[in-house]
Amino acid sequence: MATDALMATRDNLADVIDAKAMMCVHGDAGVGKTFSVNASLRELAPDTVCRVQFRARPTPRDIRYTLFDALAVGGTPPPKPIEFDRLLKAVLSEHFRVLVCDEAQWMSQECFEYWRHLWDDRRTDIAIVFVGGGDCYQVLSREPMLSSRVYVWQEFRRMTPAQVLRVIPAFHTVWENTDPEIIGFADTHAGHGNFRSWAKLTAHTVRALARLDRDRVDQEVLGWVFAKMSGRSS
Template sequence: MSGDMDYGKLPPEGEDHFHRLDAHLVATDTLMTTLDNIEETIEDKGMMVAYGAAGYGKTMSVNAALRKVAPDITYRLELRSGPTPRDIRHGLFHALGLPGEPPTRPIEFDTLLKDTLSETFRVLVCDEAQWMGRSSFEYWRHLWDDRHTNMAVIFAGGDDCYKVLKREPILASRIFIWQKLQRMPEDEVSATLPAFHSLWAGVDPKMIRGIDRAAAHGNFRNWTTITKHMLNGMKKKGLTEVNEDLVNWVYSKLGGV
């Protein structure tokens, strides 16, 4: 987060793009599906899981959807390194902007959080949810299950969060929507990139598909990295358009191409 006042809030749109690339948000099929699913989850006051491999746009899609439908009532946590229920308690304390010092006893802490989450409807977002184990997911269920709390919960994470939840029927049965984010099909890649960044506006779709097969593999984070290298290469080489030599130069920057 950029500062204490921003803790727990949705980040600015510009921070969604990898490498802080100056690019445009495009209404891809994935983004529109995420928007529909989040709207339904909020209406249901339920829990949703957006999961998939790294780079498929989970965080960007969730953030973009929430900026549209619930920007003022969304509170976001990003957890790292095997968080415990204690970490989630403290994360929620700061994300919700609660005053004073966090309670030292779990029972008092839980009472404070439940009372706060009962005051008004909120959307809680747990990003990087793949780091959580069973006890951490169970703690979210404990808060959500309380008959007084008033909230929807969105988990965004890698495949591991799906595996953990599916192993626990009591937890899995609480999830209202499961959304798996997958690689973008070639046709959608070639249609999306010119709208994503002006660099690709005049590039032959055949070249874009070739780059996708060789290096990007339908992964939007890969495409962001490739776009950044392309822009750097054009500046260094004094180019005004993408050509095969530049593409090969970018490949030299990437592993496994």
């Protein structure tokens, strides 16, 4: 979807790649951060992206081993941190890479400092993109040594009602000819300007139309959908 946020992300990433810099993309869950970053990088740097992701609070040791696997270094990881770092820096100096750290809100100040350590090394040839929630922004912004190295900050927010009416009809054919008032009603009760919520809402709506043998979305169809999404009768 060519939303304003996606187009801004593409422009920002182009600048970050050109400068071989750091970027922080932050915002609430489900607003399209990861999708926009991945879609933009497929266009801008398809062969240079290395993605890492953490589901729990990592340590610098976790980052080392995750990078070792993501970079397909091969062999046995060095036993000592100094040797490990030397190896990673050597690999990251071979050619330019964009390192994308998703779910960056899980990282501590110590972890962010480790990323800075890799980026600061004169031999490494990298840009770093942090994608995460509010904690990611808070940790980065309150540390001058970290925040001063972030070249671009981009906050993702929920779509406004006007953006929903512009974007959602192009998002899926089920909404293409739907009354704007119905789309607004769906957004108020279930979409909430959130792309992830709208994706789930759309999937349920497609099923509802088939189940109810309807060809257009109306409030009755949405009532069936809302019950599915909330687990409560409308």
